[in-house]
Amino acid sequence: MARSSAPTRRSTVQQDSTDPRDLRHQALADVRRQSVLDAARATFVELGMEKTSMRLIAQRAGYTVGALYSYFASKEEVYGALLAESLERLNQRVRQALDGVADPAQRLRGSATAFFGFYRENPRDLDLGFYLFQGMTPRGLTPELNEKLNARLRDALQPTQEALQELGLPTQRALEEVTALFAHTVGLLVLSHTGRIRMFKQASQDLFNTYLQQLLGRTSAGAKG
Amino acid sequence: MARSSAPTRRSTVQQDSTDPRDLRHQALADVRRQSVLDAARATFVELGMEKTSMRLIAQRAGYTVGALYSYFASKEEVYGALLAESLERLNQRVRQALDGVADPAQRLRGSATAFFGFYRENPRDLDLGFYLFQGMTPRGLTPELNEKLNARLRDALQPTQEALQELGLPTQRALEEVTALFAHTVGLLVLSHTGRIRMFKQASQDLFNTYLQQLLGRTSAGAKG
Amino acid sequence: MARSSAPTRRSTVQQDSTDPRDLRHQALADVRRQSVLDAARATFVELGMEKTSMRLIAQRAGYTVGALYSYFASKEEVYGALLAESLERLNQRVRQALDGVADPAQRLRGSATAFFGFYRENPRDLDLGFYLFQGMTPRGLTPELNEKLNARLRDALQPTQEALQELGLPTQRALEEVTALFAHTVGLLVLSHTGRIRMFKQASQDLFNTYLQQLLGRTSAGAKG
Amino acid sequence: MARSSAPTRRSTVQQDSTDPRDLRHQALADVRRQSVLDAARATFVELGMEKTSMRLIAQRAGYTVGALYSYFASKEEVYGALLAESLERLNQRVRQALDGVADPAQRLRGSATAFFGFYRENPRDLDLGFYLFQGMTPRGLTPELNEKLNARLRDALQPTQEALQELGLPTQRALEEVTALFAHTVGLLVLSHTGRIRMFKQASQDLFNTYLQQLLGRTSAGAKG
DNA sequence: CATGAATGAGAGTTCATTCAT
DNA sequence: GATGAATGAACTCTCATTCAT
Numbered sequence: 001m002a003r004s005s006a007p008t009r010r011s012t013v014q015q016d017s018t019d020p021r022d023l024r025h026q027a028l029a030d031v032r033r034q035s036v037l038d039a040a041r042a043t044f045v046e047l048g049m050e051k052t053s054m055r056l057i058a059q060r061a062g063y064t065v066g067a068l069y070s071y072f073a074s075k076e077e078v079y080g081a082l083l084a085e086s087l088e089r090l091n092q093r094v095r096q097a098l099d100g101v102a103d104p105a106q107r108l109r110g111s112a113t114a115f116f117g118f119y120r121e122n123p124r125d126l127d128l129g130f131y132l133f134q135g136m137t138p139r140g141l142t143p144e145l146n147e148k149l150n151a152r153l154r155d156a157l158q159p160t161q162e163a164l165q166e167l168g169l170p171t172q173r174a175l176e177e178v179t180a181l182f183a184h185t186v187g188l189l190v191l192s193h194t195g196r197i198r199m200f201k202q203a204s205q206d207l208f209n210t211y212l213q214q215l216l217g218r219t220s221a222g223a224k225g
Numbered sequence: 226m227a228r229s230s231a232p233t234r235r236s237t238v239q240q241d242s243t244d245p246r247d248l249r250h251q252a253l254a255d256v257r258r259q260s261v262l263d264a265a266r267a268t269f270v271e272l273g274m275e276k277t278s279m280r281l282i283a284q285r286a287g288y289t290v291g292a293l294y295s296y297f298a299s300k301e302e303v304y305g306a307l308l309a310e311s312l313e314r315l316n317q318r319v320r321q322a323l324d325g326v327a328d329p330a331q332r333l334r335g336s337a338t339a340f341f342g343f344y345r346e347n348p349r350d351l352d353l354g355f356y357l358f359q360g361m362t363p364r365g366l367t368p369e370l371n372e373k374l375n376a377r378l379r380d381a382l383q384p385t386q387e388a389l390q391e392l393g394l395p396t397q398r399a400l401e402e403v404t405a406l407f408a409h410t411v412g413l414l415v416l417s418h419t420g421r422i423r424m425f426k427q428a429s430q431d432l433f434n435t436y437l438q439q440l441l442g443r444t445s446a447g448a449k450g
Numbered sequence: 451m452a453r454s455s456a457p458t459r460r461s462t463v464q465q466d467s468t469d470p471r472d473l474r475h476q477a478l479a480d481v482r483r484q485s486v487l488d489a490a491r492a493t494f495v496e497l498g499m500e501k502t503s504m505r506l507i508a509q510r511a512g513y514t515v516g517a518l519y520s521y522f523a524s525k526e527e528v529y530g531a532l533l534a535e536s537l538e539r540l541n542q543r544v545r546q547a548l549d550g551v552a553d554p555a556q557r558l559r560g561s562a563t564a565f566f567g568f569y570r571e572n573p574r575d576l577d578l579g580f581y582l583f584q585g586m587t588p589r590g591l592t593p594e595l596n597e598k599l600n601a602r603l604r605d606a607l608q609p610t611q612e613a614l615q616e617l618g619l620p621t622q623r624a625l626e627e628v629t630a631l632f633a634h635t636v637g638l639l640v641l642s643h644t645g646r647i648r649m650f651k652q653a654s655q656d657l658f659n660t661y662l663q664q665l666l667g668r669t670s671a672g673a674k675g
Numbered sequence: 676m677a678r679s680s681a682p683t684r685r686s687t688v689q690q691d692s693t694d695p696r697d698l699r700h701q702a703l704a705d706v707r708r709q710s711v712l713d714a715a716r717a718t719f720v721e722l723g724m725e726k727t728s729m730r731l732i733a734q735r736a737g738y739t740v741g742a743l744y745s746y747f748a749s750k751e752e753v754y755g756a757l758l759a760e761s762l763e764r765l766n767q768r769v770r771q772a773l774d775g776v777a778d779p780a781q782r783l784r785g786s787a788t789a790f791f792g793f794y795r796e797n798p799r800d801l802d803l804g805f806y807l808f809q810g811m812t813p814r815g816l817t818p819e820l821n822e823k824l825n826a827r828l829r830d831a832l833q834p835t836q837e838a839l840q841e842l843g844l845p846t847q848r849a850l851e852e853v854t855a856l857f858a859h860t861v862g863l864l865v866l867s868h869t870g871r872i873r874m875f876k877q878a879s880q881d882l883f884n885t886y887l888q889q890l891l892g893r894t895s896a897g898a899k900g
Numbered sequence: 901c902a903t904g905a906a907t908g909a910g911a912g913t914t915c916a917t918t919c920a921t
Numbered sequence: 922g923a924t925g926a927a928t929g930a931a932c933t934c935t936c937a938t939t940c941a942t
Contacts, residue, residue, distance in 0.1 A: 029922095054916060064924050066918085075916065130355075130419065180409075180432050187412025194355060207405050214439070250904085257905085279933065291935080292906050300933065479901095504937060514903050516939085525937065580805075580869065630859075630882050637862025644805065657855050664889070700925085707926085729912060741914080742927050750912065 033071040036061045037085060040078050045124045049131050054078075079131060080145050086125040087152040093118050094156050105221045108163035109212060115156060116185050116208050123193045157182055168220030177215060184211050258296040261286045262310065265303050270349045274356050279303075304356060305370050311350040312377035318343045319381050330441060333388035340381060341410050341433050348418045351411075382407060393445030402440060409436050483521040486511045487535060490528050495574045499581050504528075529581060530595050536575040537602040543568050544606050555671045558613035559662060565606060566635050566658050573643045607632055618670030627665060634661050708746045711736045712760065715753050720799045724806050729753075754806060755820050761800040762827035768793050769831050780891060783838035790831060791860050791883050798868045832857060843895030852890060859886050 039061030044052045054075055058065040072078045097114035101107050119126045157178050164174035185208065192204040264286035269277045279300055283290045297303045322339035326332050344351045382403055389399035410433065417429040489511035494502045504525055508515040522528045547564035551557050569576045607628050614624035635658065642654040714736035719727045729750050733740045747753045772789035776782050794801045832853055839849040860883065867879040 025922095053914080055914095058925095065916090066924055066926095067922085069917075070922065130415075176428075176432070176435070179428070180436065183412035183416055183429075183432060184405075184409050185412065186415055187408035187410065190355075190411055190415055191408055203401075203404070204408075207401070207408060210401075211405065254905085278931080280931085288905095289907055290933085291908070294934070295905065503935080505935095515937090516903055516905095517901085519938075520901065580865075626878075626882070626885070629878070630886065633862035633866055633879075633882065634855075634859050635862065636865055637858035637860065640805075640861055640865055641858055653851075653854070654858075657851070657858065660851070661855065704926085728910075730910080738926095739928055740912085741929070744913070745926065 029071070032063075033081075036063065036068060036071050037078070037081055041082055041085070044082065044128075048124070049127055076141065079128065080141055080149075083128045083149060084145070084152070086122075086128050087149060087156065090115070090118050090125070090156045091152060094159055098159055104163050104166035105216060105219075108160060108167060108216065108219075111159040111163060112181060112185075112212055112215075113208075115160070116189070119185075119189045120192070120204070123189075126189055126193060164215075164219060167216075169218075177218070181211070181215060184208075254296075261288065261293060261296050262303070262306055266307055266310070266349075269307065269353075273349075274352055301366065304353065305366055305374075308353045308374060309370070309377070311347075311353050312374060312381065315340070315343050315350070315381050316377060319384060323384055329388050329391035330444075333385060333392065333441065333444075334437060336384040336388060337406060337410070337437055338433075340385070341414070341430075344410075344414045345417065345429065348414070351414055351418060389440075389444065392441075394443075402443070406436070406440060409433075479521070482513075483531075486513065486518060486521050487528070487531055491532055491535070494532065494578075498574070499577055529578065530599075533578045533599060534595070534602070536572075536578050537599060537606065540565070540568050540575070540606045541602060544609055548609055554613050554616035555666060555669075558610060558617065558666065558669075561609040561613060562631060562635075562662055562665075563658075565610070565632075566639070569635075569639045570642070570654070573639075576639055576643060614665075614669060617666075619668075627668070631661070631665060634658075704746075711738065711743060711746050712753070712756055716757055716760070719757065719803075723799070724802055751816065754803065755816055755824075758803045758824060759820070759827070761797075761803050762824060762831065765790070765793050765800070765831050766827060769834060773834055779838050779841035780894075783835060783842065783891065783894075784887060786834040786838060787856060787860070787887055788883075790835070791864070791880075794860075794864045795867065795879065798864070801864055801868060839890075839894060842891075844893075852893070856886070856890060859883075 036057065040052070040057045043056050043060055047056070054068055055065055057078065058068050061068075068078075072081065094111050094114045097110040098107055101110055160181065161174050161178040164177055165171060169177060188204045188208055261282065265277070265282045268281050268285050272281070279290055279293055282303065283293050286293070293303075297306065319336050319339045322335040323332055326335055385406065386399050386403040389402055390396060394402060413429045413433055486507065490502070490507045493506050493510050497506070504518055505515055507528065508518050511518075518528075522531065544561050544564045547560040548557055551560055610631065611624050611628040614627055615621060619627060638654045638658055711732065715727070715732045718731050718735050722731070729743055730740055732753065733743050736743070743753075747756065769786050769789045772785040773782055776785055835856065836849050836853040839852055840846060844852060863879045863883055
């Protein structure tokens with residue numbers, strides 16, 4: 001996990017000390033950091049980006065506003081951590097969808113639909129991503145964190161790409177297709193979320209299914225079927 | 226063009242007084258309003274949504290803050306006007322792409338590519354749309370303006386839908402395809418814009434072309450080809 | 451009427467010129483000034499003190515904001531004029547109540563009740579008076595206007611005092627009683643208007659009648675009765 | 676005393692934590708809140724309602740504007756607190772006037788005169804009441820605070836009513852008389868305060884005494900005397 | 901005379917962040 | 922480490938008044 005820039009904090013996974021007192025401190029700090037994140041997520045889900053302030057997060061977490069800065073160096077770091085968490089949940093959902101499924105076509109459908117479904121059901125998680133790439137200062141999104149987040153996003157798309165390869169697409173084609181699928185998914189979600197075109201509210205799922213079907217048709221499975 | 230509710234302004238489309246003094250005043254007012262809008266757009270393009278304030282717009286327009294409120298009743302009205310303008314430019318570009326083109330397949334490619342190209346080259350225009358559909362209060366985005374903006378967006382997609390119908394798709398299918406195309410386009414643009422996946426910066430155009438090609442393949446033109 | 455301090459305006463009653471062109475100008479100016487006042491009164495009655503701005507008055511009068519300053523040197527002068535008008539209407543109502551009434555007790559009741567009734571039915575006219583004596587700068591309320599307004603207020607109370615004298619009270623006693631009656635009236639009106647004590651809304655009229663009855667009892671009419 | 680809704684404050688009357696650190700914090704917070712209130716009152720007494728702004732209060736209290744909002748959620752809450760304080764002082768004065776006085780007639784005179792005297796000597800306290808009942812938004816004047824303020828006002832009038840009953844008036848009559856007395860008092864005060872009739876400055880006390888004397892005359896004490 | 905655009909100061913309010921305790 | 926009061930700059934918006942045309 002990326003280190004925050006706050007002075008006295010310890011990273012969660014970097015264990016540079018075996019002093020048991022340090023370890024206990026570390027565990028406590030992690031728990032508290034997590035409780036702050038929980039409050040932040042809840043507030044954010046309820047009120048959205050604009051109305052979520054550090055004060056409010058502190059309040060709901062049962063901390064003082066100053067305490068937040070012991071765990072996060074800035075507001076944007078909070079969002080960075082939220083996004084990391086969000087991507088973790090996304091990956092978890094994708095993995096669950098694949099659990100015990102062997103058929104490549106099913107794996108393609110499962111992983112892609114899990115991805116789509118996750119953001120469809122949790123539109124705030126979509127906001128999270130956009131916020132970070134629009135309003136974020138260098139301070140909040142370090143290159144390391146950025147790379148880590150990118151990696152987790154690729155992880156979530158990886159099973160889909162692999163399924164495409166299992167279905168006969170060469171690596172490069174599979175990469176292109178998964179990228180296009182990703183874009184299509186995001187487009188549907190964004191339009192559905194902003195509600196710009198009323199039709200989307202109901203139809204985004206159908207449009208997604210159709211695209212997925214066409215994609216399957218471009219694989220050997222589709223060629224055979 | 227619909228006018229704001231600010232007190233001392235007169236609409237351009239109202240019953241035209243033939244008093245030449247009125248006309249000159251109106252023209253002057255329009256010029257000034259436009260100069261404010263220009264400053265707003267420039268500021269917004271340079272600094273983005275979040276950092277663009279009325280103060281800043283005023284500064285760059287060479288006005289005091291109070292003067293802005295002679296032209297726009299609120300900050301959100303400024304954005305409403307900016308978006309309206311943006312959609313106007315979008316439509317213009319789409320129309321130009323169709324000018325003198327008779328072949329339906331070419332018309333499909335032309336209009337869709339114009340749409341995509343417009344936002345690819347002017348990413349802030351994309352922001353504009355999203356902002357309005359997330360943060361806007363009733364005051365800034367009146368139902369009338371909202372309807373107008375929706376209509377202009379539909380206008381920009383209309384030629385693409387018509388081309389699809391000319392290429393043999395029934396109305397319903399054409400509507401679905403243009404919606405899917407719209408989503409795909411937006412997805413590519415959003416990902417390209419946020420720079421989430423580095424590949425997109427170069428590849429979004431290719432991916433768009435590929436999607437367009439597949440779409441053509443789903444029409445009679447494609448069936449024949 | 452008090453002269454405004456605006457440079458090029460002419461007073462309504464001061465006729466320092468017999469040039470017929472001046473007279474016509476004067477008449478026109480008076481008409482316009484009156485129409486501004488009408489708009490001001492209407493706005494003020496509808497929206498109250500706080501929300502009535504020069505812009506709004508100008509708008510409703512069909513003038514530009516600059517034009518208002520041709521007729522009134524400041525916002526407070528507008529209110530001064532409104533109050534003068536209000537006192538005129540008050541006096542008119544008091545006179546009407548006395549018209550054709552000879553019996554002193556009836557005249558007492560009539561004039562006092564007219565006074566009370568006027569403000570009870572037109573609570574904004576009460577506001578007017580208070581505003582001028584709280585927020586007013588020297589500029590708006592010149593000593594001359596102040597004296598004039600005071601005189602008109604005394605005029606409205608004069609018939610009541612005279613009735614008291616006709617009923618046998620010596621001048622000094624009559625003055626005291628009319629002053630006390632005035633205070634009582636204002637107190638009832640203010641409390642009724644602010645709605646602080648709910649009872650007042652219904653009871654202020656009863657309380658007024660009771661006070662009036664007691665007052666009558668303190669005159670020879672009361673002594674006899 | 677009821678506390679404002681500002682985020683980081685704690686109520687004085689909440690279940691008292693016995694943590695001495697909490698207590699000290701609370702005491703400090705109360706002191707600071709009080710110092711803001713003192714500055715607000717002073718500013719208000721000196722400059723009046725209209726010219727008292729949050730900036731000015733902050734300046735005089737030696738705080739920045741933002742700090743004020745730690746103690747009061749809005750400008751109107753400041754005024755609410757000021758009025759509450761004012762009513763407290765009023766009640767205190769009324770109680771003092773009754774201390775050790777047994778004779779009902781004396782109690783009537785004492786409590787009523789205390790009420791009158793309080794506002795006569797502190798005219799800004801009168802303003803306070805009027806302001807709150809005219810311009811206050813729901814945020815500043817919550818129903819609870821409103822009820823509390825009303826109750827304190829009734830408290831201040833209660834001894835007078837009780838004295839009237841002790842002097843032989845039935846409950847209903849006593850209520851009417853105290854209401855009329857209240858109105859008379861307010862009327863005298865308002866006129867004295869606005870200086871509308873110059874005479875009032877000197878005579879309002881005499882007029883009050885006279886009214887009080889007449890009132891006494893309408894009780895059994897008066898009947899006997 | 902009238903216009904109405906423009907001023908300029910000021911309003912209330914919010915908020916991420918800091919720092920003495 | 923935690924506190925939470927305080928900062929200070931920023932925000933949108935309002936308004937009486939002025940003045941070149």
